[in-house]
Amino acid sequence: MFKIVLALAAAAGICLGTNAQAYPEKPITIVVPFAPGGTVNLMGRLLADRMSQVLGQPVIVENKPGAGGSIGANLVAKAQADGYTLLLATMGQQSIQPLLAKELPYDANKDFAPVALFSTVPNVLTVSVHTPVKSVAELVAYAKRNPGKLNMASAGIGSVNHLTGELFMYRSGVKFSHVPYRGAGPATADLLSGQVQVLFANLPNVLPYIEPGKVRVLAIASDQRSPAIPDVPTLAEAGVKDAVVESWYGVMAPAGTPSDVIRKLQDTVIGIAKEKPMIKQLAELGAMPYPGTAQDLMELSSKETARWTDIIKGANIQTN
Numbered sequence: 001m002f003k004i005v006l007a008l009a010a011a012a013g014i015c016l017g018t019n020a021q022a023y024p025e026k027p028i029t030i031v032v033p034f035a036p037g038g039t040v041n042l043m044g045r046l047l048a049d050r051m052s053q054v055l056g057q058p059v060i061v062e063n064k065p066g067a068g069g070s071i072g073a074n075l076v077a078k079a080q081a082d083g084y085t086l087l088l089a090t091m092g093q094q095s096i097q098p099l100l101a102k103e104l105p106y107d108a109n110k111d112f113a114p115v116a117l118f119s120t121v122p123n124v125l126t127v128s129v130h131t132p133v134k135s136v137a138e139l140v141a142y143a144k145r146n147p148g149k150l151n152m153a154s155a156g157i158g159s160v161n162h163l164t165g166e167l168f169m170y171r172s173g174v175k176f177s178h179v180p181y182r183g184a185g186p187a188t189a190d191l192l193s194g195q196v197q198v199l200f201a202n203l204p205n206v207l208p209y210i211e212p213g214k215v216r217v218l219a220i221a222s223d224q225r226s227p228a229i230p231d232v233p234t235l236a237e238a239g240v241k242d243a244v245v246e247s248w249y250g251v252m253a254p255a256g257t258p259s260d261v262i263r264k265l266q267d268t269v270i271g272i273a274k275e276k277p278m279i280k281q282l283a284e285l286g287a288m289p290y291p292g293t294a295q296d297l298m299e300l301s302s303k304e305t306a307r308w309t310d311i312i313k314g315a316n317i318q319t320n
Contacts, residue, residue: 023083023260023261023264024055024056024057024083024084025057026057026084027057027058027059027060027084028051028055028057028058028059028060028083028084028085028086029059029060029061029062029084029085029086030044030047030048030051030059030060030061030062030086030087030088030251031062031064031072031073031075031076031085031086031087031088032044032045032061032062032063032064032072032088033064033065033066033069033070033071033072033073033087033088033090033093034063034065034069034072034090034155034156034159034182034183034184035063035065035155035181035182035183035184035185035186036063036183036185037183037184037185037186037188037189037205038155038183038184038185038187038188038202038205039121039184039201039202039203039204039205039247039287040069040088040090040155040183040184040249041061041063041183041185042204042205042285043088043118043119043121043204043249043287044061044088044249045061046278046281046282046285047088047118047119047251047269047272048060048061050272050275050278051268051269051272054268054271054272055268061088063183065156065182065183066156066182067101067156067157068092068093068096068097068100068101068155068156068157068158068159068162069090069092069093069097069156069158069159070093070097070101070104070105070106072087072093073087073089073093073094073097073106073108073112074104074105074106076112076252076253076254077105077106077107077111077112077254077255078106078254079254080254081113081253081254081255081256081257081258082257082258082261083253083257083258083261083262083264083265085253085254086115086251086252086253086265087112087251087252087253088249088250088251089112089114089249089250089251089252089297089301090160090247090248090249091160091247091248091301091304092155092158092159092160092162092163092247094108094112094252094301094304095108095301095304095305095308096158096159096160096163096304096305096308097158098305099158099305099308099309099312100157100158100312100317101158110255111254111255112252112253112254112255113252113253113254113255113256113257113262113294114250114252114294114295114297114298114301115250115251115252115253115262115265115266115269115294115297116250116251116265116266116268116269116270116273116291116292116293116294116296116297117248117249117250117269117270117273117290117291117292117293117296117297117300118249118250118251118269118272118273118289118290118291119248119249119273119282119287119288119289119290120246120247120248120249120287120288120290121202121203121204121246121247121249121285121286121287121288122202122203122220122221122222122226122246122247122286123160123161123164123200123201123202123203123220123221123222123245123246123247124200124201124202124203124206124217124218124219124220124221124229124232125139125168125198125200125217125218125219125220125221125235126191126198126199126200126201126206126215126216126217126218127139127197127198127199127215127216127218128191128192128194128196128197128198128215128216129194129213129214129215129216130194130197131150131197131216133216133218134216134218135218135238136172136218136219136233136235136238136239136240137238137239139174139198139218140172140173140174140239140240143172143174143175143176144173144174147174147175148175148176148177149177150176150177150197150198151176151177151178151179151195151196151197151198152165152176152177152178152179152196152197152198152199152200153179153180153181153187153188153190153191153196153198153199154178154179154180154181154187154199154200155180155181155182155183155184155187156180156181156182156183157178157180159180159184160200160202160245160247161184161187161199161200161201161202162178162180162200163245163308163311163312163317164200164221164243164245165178165198165200166178166315166317167243167245167311167315168200168221168235168240168243169315170311170314170315170317171240171241171242171243172240176198179196184201184202184205185205187199187201188201188205188206188209191215192209192214192215200221200245202247203220203226203228203229203286203287204285204286204287207228207229207285207286210229217229217232218232218238219232219233219234219235219237219238219240220232220233220234220235221234221235221243221244221245221246222234222244222246223236223244226286227283228283228286229286248290248300249290250269250292250297251265251269252297253265262294266293266294269291270291270292270293273289273290273291274289274291
């Protein structure tokens with residue numbers, strides 16, 4: 001009888017191991033919590049396409065925009081914790097939105113299991129070509145002469161471009177009228193048409209419009225210039241200090257997702273971020289690889305939350 005029990009236990013162990021190794025056995029969904037057309041969507045689809053090839057199963061992107069990313073995040077938080085529903089996590093949705101939203105239907109710290117970091121992009125200060133300003137100094141002077149008359153678009157209240165704009169206003173002493181959208185894509189479209197005048201955008205989102213002269217980039221919110229736009233000064237060089245904001249993108253799963261599934265996804269995302277063709281593709285978009293483990297993602301998210309807590313308090317930033 002003892003031998004039979006051992007045999008059954010061994011068989012069960014083999015079966016469990018086989019199931020773990022078999023993941024994924026069906027399509028995976030990555031929820032992008034913003035509208036199509038923005039950098040979050042771009043990073044999500046870039047990663048999903050390559051994950052499909054590596055994992056041998058379709059990886060489908062679903063855009064679920066709204067409420068600064070919290071609608072899409074909530075869908076993932078409430079999803080079955082089996083590794084088949086993932087979140088394309090952002091600094092804004094994970095580290096900033098919880099500080100600004102009066103109520104969230106999920107706990108950003110408890111309802112997600114970090115998987116891996118994928119990429120990072122700098123933010124740039126752009127203005128409509130229909131405005132007369134051609135430098136940061138001219139923008140600040142114009143805004144001070146016309147307080148509140150310049151409309152600043154964002155991907156939504158609490159998004160990274162919203163907070164970058166608020167930080168810029170705090171550091172420079174100007175005031176824009178904030179116009180939130182349901183994603184960076186619609187915000188960029190209205191910047192191109194001149195419906196709004198200012199947008200702090202992720203560089204990949206506006207890079208195609210710079211050379212044709214459809215948008216005007218005044219500065220980059222980074223501690224160094226970007227190889228993609230080497231002639232554009234940093235905000236510090238342009239006279240606005242302590243306004244460095246770079247956006248990161250990673251993957252999270254619902255809390256309770258099996259650890260072996262998390263490890264497989266982590267290794268997959270990190271491996272993709274280190275591939276030479278992916279590094280080249282990201283560079284062409286104005287982005288950079290940022291491979292990191294689940295632990296790295298958790299620590300970065302906590303660090304950014306602490307940083308933005310201080311900035312939000314210092315600038316007295318509030319949601320509408």
